[in-house]
Amino acid sequence: MPPRVNEAIEKRTFAVLVDNEPGVLARVVGLFSARGYNIESLTVAETDTANHASRITIVTSGTPLILEQIRAQLDRMVSIRTVQDVSSDPLGIERELSLIKVRGTGEQRAEALRLADIFRAKVIDTTHESFVFELTGASSKIDKFLGLMEPLGLVEMSRTGVLSLTRGID
Amino acid sequence: MTTQTTAEAETKTKPLTGAEILVRALVDQGVDTIFGYPGGAVLPIYDALFHEPKLRHVLVRHEQGATHAAEGYARSTGKPGVVLVTSGPGATNAITGIVDALMDSIPLVVITGQVATHLIGSDAFQEADTVGITRSCTKHNYLVKNVNDLARVVHEAFHIATSGRPGPVVIDIPKDVQFMPGPYIGPEEAKPLHTYNPRTKGDPTKIAEAIALLATAKRPVFYTGGGIINAGPAASQALRDLAHMVGAPVTSTLMGLGAFPAADDQWLGMLGMHGSFEANHVMHDCDVMVCLGARFDDRITGRLDAFSPGSKKIHVDIDPSSINKNVRVDIGIVGDAGSIITDMIAAWNEGGYKKPDLADWWAQIETWRARNGFAYRKDPNVIKPQYAIERLYELTKDRKTYISTEVGQHQMWAAQFYRFEEPNRWMTSGGLGTMGYGLPAAVGAQMAHPDALVIDIAGEASVQMTMQEFSTAVQFNLPIKIFIINNEWMGMVRQWQQLLHGERYSHSYSESLPDFVKLAEALGGVGIRATTPDELDAKIMEMIDSPRPVLFDCRVAKEENCFPMIPSGKAHNEMLLGDDGTDLDSAIDDEGKMLV
Ligand SMILES: Cc1ncc(C[n+]2csc(CCOP(=O)(O)OP(=O)(O)O)c2C)c(N)n1
Ligand SMILES: [Mg+2]
Numbered sequence: 001m002p003p004r005v006n007e008a009i010e011k012r013t014f015a016v017l018v019d020n021e022p023g024v025l026a027r028v029v030g031l032f033s034a035r036g037y038n039i040e041s042l043t044v045a046e047t048d049t050a051n052h053a054s055r056i057t058i059v060t061s062g063t064p065l066i067l068e069q070i071r072a073q074l075d076r077m078v079s080i081r082t083v084q085d086v087s088s089d090p091l092g093i094e095r096e097l098s099l100i101k102v103r104g105t106g107e108q109r110a111e112a113l114r115l116a117d118i119f120r121a122k123v124i125d126t127t128h129e130s131f132v133f134e135l136t137g138a139s140s141k142i143d144k145f146l147g148l149m150e151p152l153g154l155v156e157m158s159r160t161g162v163l164s165l166t167r168g169i170d
Numbered sequence: 171m172t173t174q175t176t177a178e179a180e181t182k183t184k185p186l187t188g189a190e191i192l193v194r195a196l197v198d199q200g201v202d203t204i205f206g207y208p209g210g211a212v213l214p215i216y217d218a219l220f221h222e223p224k225l226r227h228v229l230v231r232h233e234q235g236a237t238h239a240a241e242g243y244a245r246s247t248g249k250p251g252v253v254l255v256t257s258g259p260g261a262t263n264a265i266t267g268i269v270d271a272l273m274d275s276i277p278l279v280v281i282t283g284q285v286a287t288h289l290i291g292s293d294a295f296q297e298a299d300t301v302g303i304t305r306s307c308t309k310h311n312y313l314v315k316n317v318n319d320l321a322r323v324v325h326e327a328f329h330i331a332t333s334g335r336p337g338p339v340v341i342d343i344p345k346d347v348q349f350m351p352g353p354y355i356g357p358e359e360a361k362p363l364h365t366y367n368p369r370t371k372g373d374p375t376k377i378a379e380a381i382a383l384l385a386t387a388k389r390p391v392f393y394t395g396g397g398i399i400n401a402g403p404a405a406s407q408a409l410r411d412l413a414h415m416v417g418a419p420v421t422s423t424l425m426g427l428g429a430f431p432a433a434d435d436q437w438l439g440m441l442g443m444h445g446s447f448e449a450n451h452v453m454h455d456c457d458v459m460v461c462l463g464a465r466f467d468d469r470i471t472g473r474l475d476a477f478s479p480g481s482k483k484i485h486v487d488i489d490p491s492s493i494n495k496n497v498r499v500d501i502g503i504v505g506d507a508g509s510i511i512t513d514m515i516a517a518w519n520e521g522g523y524k525k526p527d528l529a530d531w532w533a534q535i536e537t538w539r540a541r542n543g544f545a546y547r548k549d550p551n552v553i554k555p556q557y558a559i560e561r562l563y564e565l566t567k568d569r570k571t572y573i574s575t576e577v578g579q580h581q582m583w584a585a586q587f588y589r590f591e592e593p594n595r596w597m598t599s600g601g602l603g604t605m606g607y608g609l610p611a612a613v614g615a616q617m618a619h620p621d622a623l624v625i626d627i628a629g630e631a632s633v634q635m636t637m638q639e640f641s642t643a644v645q646f647n648l649p650i651k652i653f654i655i656n657n658e659w660m661g662m663v664r665q666w667q668q669l670l671h672g673e674r675y676s677h678s679y680s681e682s683l684p685d686f687v688k689l690a691e692a693l694g695g696v697g698i699r700a701t702t703p704d705e706l707d708a709k710i711m712e713m714i715d716s717p718r719p720v721l722f723d724c725r726v727a728k729e730e731n732c733f734p735m736i737p738s739g740k741a742h743n744e745m746l747l748g749d750d751g752t753d754l755d756s757a758i759d760d761e762g763k764m765l766v
Pocket of ligand 1: 577578580581603605628632633655657660662663
């Protein structure tokens with residue numbers, strides 16, 4: 001067996017369809033904490049009321065062996081219907097929503113607005129010395145935008161974590 | 171599974187209460203025995219039990235005892251064990267046995283009472299967050315807040331506990347739900363709440379690949395585990411057929427003993443930390459390893475990066491998460507061990523493979539066997555613990571015998587020296603290593619097999635953890651035999667302190683031991699003591715012949731160590747042996763000392 005220490009850490013997004021019942025989120029989160037897996041982001045909401053299904057999107061990281069374990073461990077939980085590896089699926093789409101507050105006046109303020117326009121961020125609140133932007137996109141795009149806002153007066157932000165779906169008809 | 175009862179006809183007219191629905195569902199699931207302890211939050215269920223003659227209720231003395239008894243019942247019958255306890259302390263006392271069942275894949279359905287729904291979350295008397303506490307130690311759990319769900323939940327709980335990789339399922343039922351009238355539905359009509367259908371049939375392509383690999387092996391081995399026992403007696407039979415077809419040696423984990431007969435020439439004995447010399451060497455040197463229903467636990471592999479370095483590995487397991495968890499394998503096949511072994515045999519026959527020539531391999535194995543790794547020095551004046559178990563085996567082997575154990579040296583010696591020819595005859599706490607498991611497990615096994623000889627091979631320290639269940643045995647006329655290997659030490663702890671901690675025997679001496687003979691008598695059973703080798707056989711016979719529960723105080727050599735031993739952090743071929751004069755203090759390096 002190859003020594004695990006040399007295996008590179010990878011990032012992975014899993015879309016997990018679960019039975020919508022009390023405690024199901026605790027089960028999933030409990031699995032990650034009990035086995036020492038990372039959670040980089042996690043989103044959950046009911047997505048199919050008629051079928052009592054919720055969708056959890058988890059971004060995690062680990063060696064290939066750990067990622068395989070995470071998937072298998074999720075798969076065998078009674079409350080989990082399906083587990084999809086979105087990041088290794090060429091049809092996978094990942095998006096994140098963020099709200100970003102930037103404070104500034106004069107040229108800095110104008111520059112923030114110009115950059116927001118380039119990133120297609122929406123202004124959803126404004127005062128004479130601040131904006132709140134709404135930006136949707138891949139997490140890397142949001143990271144990039146945040147990096148640019150930093151010197152221009154980034155005050156606060158809130159991110160949903162990754163949501164995912166696959167392209168195509170099914 | 172549905173049994174036609176008069177109660178069934180009545181249901182149509184009169185609605186049942188939640189408690190009655192539960193009891194009815196248990197009967198329809200074929201349950202005949204419940205291990206339990208009453209309390210405020212389960213009184214309606216106890217009331218319903220009062221009117222149900224089909225369910226025998228075994229009143230334990232502590233809820234932990236109920237869970238281990240249910241495990242003993244399950245392990246010795248292949249059926250799920252059922253436990254009934256009250257809320258709060260009843261449920262928390264049951265936790266150890268629930269974790270034990272999870273680790274060893276034992277099917278249990280544990281019913282816990284809960285405070286009334288409107289009181290949940292108010293820190294009510296005897297309220298505990300049972301579903302929260304048991305979430306990580308059950309295969310699945312339920313809080314039933316609506317009586318309309320109850321029948322479905324109970325039926326589903328049995329399905330989940332017994333299918334796929336078996337395990338414990340907890341059903342927490344608030345007291346008001348137990349009183350509420352509701353509908354009953356039988357196991358057949360009950361629509362499952364969850365779609366839980368684990369894969370049982372193995373992938374035929376992988377099975378064909380595995381067989382092709384096995385057919386070319388020069389040094390193959392079958393490494394089997396508790397999964398074969400869980401797959402039922404047919405799986406054990408199929409294993410025997412496959413092994414004979416291939417002619418390869420067979421070893422097993424602690425949990426799998428009995429699946430392959432110890433009397434068979436191909437049997438190597440148990441492997442792992444205290445496994446046989448030959449089994450561990452075979453594991454280290456094999457070229458094709460076929461793991462069937464075992465999980466590459468650290469007690470088995472020893473040092474991971476030196477584990478069987480030259481072999482191709484095939485792993486058959488019902489639980490996909492067991493594959494590639496600790497050890498990377500070349501072929502992983504998910505499914506039921508029995509079904510897959512049967513398909514392997516078919517694939518072997520269809521492929522026209524012939525029994526390979528393994529003469530060289532067997533010649534090598536014979537040299538390891540000749541080393542006799544279990545050898546110990548006999549003593550004419552002192553009973554050696556190994557000798558006690560050898561004699562126990564010789565004097566009981568021709569009877570229908572079920573053996574349970576506690577945890578420690580005696581457990582390992584039992585695994586080494588008691589020989590099992592059939593599955594379901596051996597009950598021990600493997601994964602969790604729970605001292606106190608054996609006595610209540612014997613109670614459960616004896617309930618299931620009233621005419622059998624049920625023996626708990628115990629340590630004097632372990633047995634004191636659930637000693638009070640001896641009273642249960644007395645109450646229910648269960649003639650269990652508690653055979654205490656009394657070395658006056660927590661022997662396994664003492665052995666580790668000797669090897670790893672400079673012989674500083676910190677708090678491992680069994681001080682102030684009770685007089686076990688008097689204790690047995692005080693509890694209403696029989697006490698027997700043996701102190702010398704000459705009297706041992708006669709005393710064992712006296713124990714066997716007694717129709718009552720017996721506590722047998724077998725006074726053995728105090729400082730015997732259990733060998734072979736793969737020291738922590740070492741490989742299979744670095745075993746310590748009992749009589750080779752290794753300097754024990756230096757046997758384990760600093761890195762090894764960090765491991766358990
Ligand atoms: C509940 C529990 N507590 C502690 C341990 C750690 N432990 C493992 S073996 C052992 C000593 C057992 O002593 P005894 O029952 O006398 O058996 P022996 O090793 O002497 O045969 C201890 C304390 C355990 N396995 N289980
Ligand atoms: Mg002892």
